Amino acid sequence: MRKRLRTVVALLAGALLAATPNMSSAEPVDGPADRAVSAADPAYKVLVFSKTAGFRHSSIDDGIAALRDLGGANNFTVDATEDSSAFTGGNLAQYRAVVFLSTTGDVLNGTQQTAFEQYIQGGGGYVGVHAAADTEYDWPFYEGLAGALFHSHPAIQSATVKVEDRAHDATAHLGAAWQRTDEWYNYRSNPRTTARVLASLDESSYSGGNMSGDHPISWCKHYQGGRAFYTGGGHTDESYGEPAFRRHLLGGIRWAAGMTKADCRPETGYRPLFDGTGTAGWSQAGPGGFTLADGTLTSHGGLGMLWYSAKEFTGDYSLKLDWRMSGDDNSGVFVGFPASSDPWSAVNNGYEIQIDATDSPDRTTGSVYGFKSADLAARDAALNPPGEWNTYEIRVTGERLELFLNGRKINDFTNTDPARSLAQGHIGIQNHGDGDEVAFRNIRIKESGGPTGPRSGAVKGVNGKCLDVSGGATADGTQIQIWTCNNSTAQTWTLPGDNTLRALGKCLDISGGATADGTKIQLWTCNGTGAQQWTPQADGTLRNPQSAKCLDASGGTWNDGTPVHLWTCHTGPNQKWTLP
Structure with a gap:
């Protein structure tokens, strides 16, 4: 509130900061992105590990060179290796962070895995780049550390990256949207519930995304005592010459090494x-x-x-x-x-x-x-x-x-x-x-009492039956019905805190946004419209504010396969729902 006189120390700090280029614009500033970002970073060491037991990326050499350049400009030393024997407790102890640079397949044996687990549990840092998600599928610790593993990818193409967190050092220099070309991975799971998503892909901006509109591409997390950062970028040789991408990597390394701080707790429902x-x-x-x-x-x-x-x-x-x-x-x-x-x-x-x-x-x-x-x-x-x-x-x-x-x-x-x-x-x-x-x-x-979450589980209705996606299909327009509860993914609904109900990565939706009694209730790509808003009422109904009508199990008898639709609210048993 009230101002005291600036100290000499603060003035010197301000002078140092004034000498540092402003990196806050949407586009990178002219000149190299690897120039120093903080005069306060002490010297530290980073291990870059790029062993491959599967597909080998031609960009690995460019990646190592870029990381060496970043280290030279930002007070850290890079040791690069493809020798798994580097993974011992004594050797890892000298590094503030370990970068898995497009590793593929099984690259560590059991003893080496244990040494790396102990390194992370002792406060070490991990940076995963691109195919680091295509690594060690049978090592549960690593899957948790990386946050998600590779599923598939379409052809290399330009896409819009939505920057969700502009406070983290890896993304603070970017605008709200970042247009770039890369090989965009689909992942086997969504890391949003366990990590802070820094950036995600706009699946409408390119072809081949299969994560139902919620497609994280970079994230950070605290994991078993250590710090983990991942970016899906970095397939192409050209990536490592892009100032904005190099600055993205630098921010991830600085955070994983503990040189800068960020809130990397999962964030949903805001x-x-x-x-x-x-x-x-x-x-x-x-x-x-x-x-x-x-x-x-x-x-x-x-x-x-x-x-x-x-x-x-x-x-x-x-x-x-x-x-x-x-x-x-x-x-x-x-x-x-x-x-x-x-x-x-x-x-x-x-x-x-x-x-x-x-x-x-x-x-x-x-x-x-x-x-x-x-x-x-x-x-x-x-x-x-x-x-x-x-x-x-x-x-x-x-x-x-x-x-x-x-x-x-x-x-x-x-x-x-x-x-x-x-x-x-x-x-x-x-x-x-x-x-x-x-x-x-x-x-x-x-x-509280408004957007909360996330919560996941069954939505139970009349006769104790569950809200169900017909056939477990994921296509837009799939009918929603009631069915005997069976704990399947077709009956697992998530309430993320924005008044939507989601299953199989898509939203509970009123067909065409119509308001007539009997309008079909379906599964549809989440789009933020009023047709996908559902507000629980004290009487047990789920009301759509746009239509002022309720989610209703159709007809007067309710068996497996009974479709649900939109209907004028009357609080009958076929309009009562219990949420997870």
């Missing part, structure tokens, strides 16, 4: 409050404001606040947002304040989660401003320096506020002031004043 495209629903209080560019809100002037005026939040919720300071700057995130055009109302009636590099403990980054300091040791271990992105999760449960920085809990505060309440109020971001430049991206929320 809805955007600010997605980078506009500020509908937000209002500016007080002077100054925020500039919107490259999907980013950057503060200027003040003291003011941009607050989400479209809704007051009541009940429990989790608020996430990404932020970055330019230097020794000042801002904060306000929660639990009443609607007002006066920014001081939030100061006096709500709580500020502080962003400030160099203030007193109860007024610096991670504090509940003026009330409780962060756990400074935990904060410092989780914090990225000015110039790099950080992620806050502010979790409100009743009058309790828990704060997570880059996935690590750093504060736990309970309101006892009867004049304030965390359980009800608006949220906002502060523009503190002239000279304070703090940027924000990807503000999103998950509320």
Whole structure:
């Protein structure tokens, strides 16, 4: 909130950052992408392993050369090998991360696998590149580490990569969409429930994708004590000459090596409050404001606040947002304040989660401003320096506020002031004043009693029968029916938290978005339309808000194969459903 004088240290840090090229635009800056990103990275070593027992990629040599270039510019040394005997406990201990560069087939024996497991469990880092997902199919530990294994691929072609996380160092330099050419893998499973998806493929932008519209292509995760990053790119020789792809690899290596921090917990069920495209629903209080560019809100002037005026939040919720300071700057995130055009109302009636590099403990980054300091040791271990992105999760449960920085809990505060309440109020971001430049991206929320999840299991209806995809087929238009419960995938429905019901990778859908009684209920590619929205009611019905009608098992007798359709709500037994 309040500004103290910048320290000499902060000024020097700012000067170093000013000398570093700005990598935040959608396109890479002119010049090599492997120039230093952080003067603070200590020297470390990376092992690049590229043994193949199956298909061998011609791009491996280019990949090794690119990684050596990146290391030379960013203070890490690359040792490259195809000798599996390098996988011993003593040898692996010297490396901060191990890169599996388009390995294929079974490349490690049992003893070597055990050594690598112990390396990861001891805090080591893994980076999987492209065919690293085509490796060690019979080693469960590795499948969990990699996140997903190869299924198939179409021909090499251009595709649109949707960048979902623009705070991670591997993707922060990219825009919301990244157009590039590669060999795009399909995977045997979807890693979204176990990893933080950084980027995914728009399957409509190319041919041959088979993951039903949810197609992760890069992700990160914490796994058994270690860190794991994977990217599906890197098949072509040309990939390793692309500045944006090289920067993508560099960010993955830095994170896996522990040089930069990120929230790599799985994330589902959140809805955007600010997605980078506009500020509908937000209002500016007080002077100054925020500039919107490259999907980013950057503060200027003040003291003011941009607050989400479209809704007051009541009940429990989790608020996430990404932020970055330019230097020794000042801002904060306000929660639990009443609607007002006066920014001081939030100061006096709500709580500020502080962003400030160099203030007193109860007024610096991670504090509940003026009330409780962060756990400074935990904060410092989780914090990225000015110039790099950080992620806050502010979790409100009743009058309790828990704060997570880059996935690590750093504060736990309970309101006892009867004049304030965390359980009800608006949220906002502060523009503190002239000279304070703090940027924000990807503000999103998950509320209790609203979007939650994910939850998976059977949806049970009349006569104890289950909602079922006919024949277990996945084609658009497949009839939905009821059938004796059998625990099959055709009866396994996921509620991801966005009011859709999903099975076999697709959505429960009203044919043609029609509203007439008797309209077919079918399986269809998820598309975000009102025809795929289902809201559970207190009376047990599932109502489609667009039509104001209910999911209904047709007819007056209900046997295996009875189709479900849309019908006027009447709360009869054939409209009652029990969700997982």
